[in-house]
Amino acid sequence: MITLDDVQAAARRLEGVAHRTPVLSGRSLDEATGAGRVLLKAENLQRVGAFKFRGAYNAVASLPAEERRRGVATVSSGNHAQALALAARLHEVPAVILMPEDAPAGKLAATKGYGAEIVPFDRYEQDREDLLAALVEARGLTPVHPYDNPFVMAGQGTAALELIEDAGPLDVLLVCVGGGGLIAGCSTAARGLSPDTRVIGVEPEEGDDFVRSLAAGERVRVPVPRTIADGQQTPIPGELTFPVVQERVDEVITVSDAEIVTAMRLLFERAKTVAEPSGACAFAALLAGKVDAAGLRVGVTISGGNITAARFAELVGT
Known part of the structure; x- marks a missing residue:
């Protein structure tokens, strides 16, 4: 709490x-x-x-150096995706973002513009939490959940x-x-x-x-x-x-x-x-x-x- x-x-x-x-x-x-x-x-x-930049930056800034170096990952329809991408860029660490296939085009473009790697998924057919857990395990990334953090x-x-x-x-x-x-x-x-x-x-x-x-x-x-x-x-x-x-x-x-x-x-x-x-x-x-x-x-x-x-x-x- x-x-x-x-x-x-x-x-x-x-x-x-x-x-x-x-x-x-x-x-x-x-x-x-x-x-x-x-x-x-x-x-x-x-x-x-x-507002998402506030939480994403605070989370990345609070990570131990080793976790930060591994790179960060999250799942987001757009605003947290952009926020984490920018926070990661400011800390010079890679970011991988799971984004729904129907995410707004402007948010998708902005997230890519901040340098993040985008992994698309179907939000109506796939479980976002399961996908994030699998991505983190497969690549050794540090998760920065959009809200449960x-x-x-x-x-x-x-x-x-x-x-x-x-x-x-x-x-x-x-x-x-x-x-x-x-x-x-x-x-x-x-x-x-x-x-x-x-x-x-x-x-x-x-x-x-x-x-x-x-x-x-x-x-x-x-x-x-x-x-x-x-x-x-x-x-x-x-x-x-x-x-x-x-x-x-x-x-x-x-x-x-x-x-x-x-x-x-x-x-x-x-x-x-x-x-x-x-x-x-x-x-x-x-x-x-x-x-x-x-x-x-x-x-x-x-x-x-x-x-x-x-x-x-x-x-x-x-």
């Missing part, structure tokens, strides 16, 4: 390497959502275009650490949920710095594995979600992240793909910021009225902005 000290240690490793992303606010956001004040943590402006979780938590330091205590913190690394880290930071903050996770309706798992009191597997939010197409909560979410997150709710698109459009038109579907997921819950935010200070993670112009136009242009 990670602690606030772990998140603060990650912040020290990331200082001068990761961007301290801005906190966006505006009257139009408050009026559109009914909140007292909306505070967007713009991780779409982070290195590699997503304490250093990754702690690194992701620096997003909430900065948000609270820059914006002050929050009444509510909304965080998108895939495997649970971001919300595990952010809830840890929030509990340590702003214990009265209500932490709420948001996942796509088609991928409600956290909602089901919390109700069951154990990790529940669902079919790989068919959703536009490719960064949240995880079928089961993380083994390490789930206990943190159980202890430190107040609630997990869901949004539809249509609600995500509406949020993407409003962020573009009112906040002048581009969010990919997963990046807009948490804001979608606020905009759709699924969180009682009247008069409250609400922090929201805009977790990523990795989307091509063509795909963005396809989703929001109608």
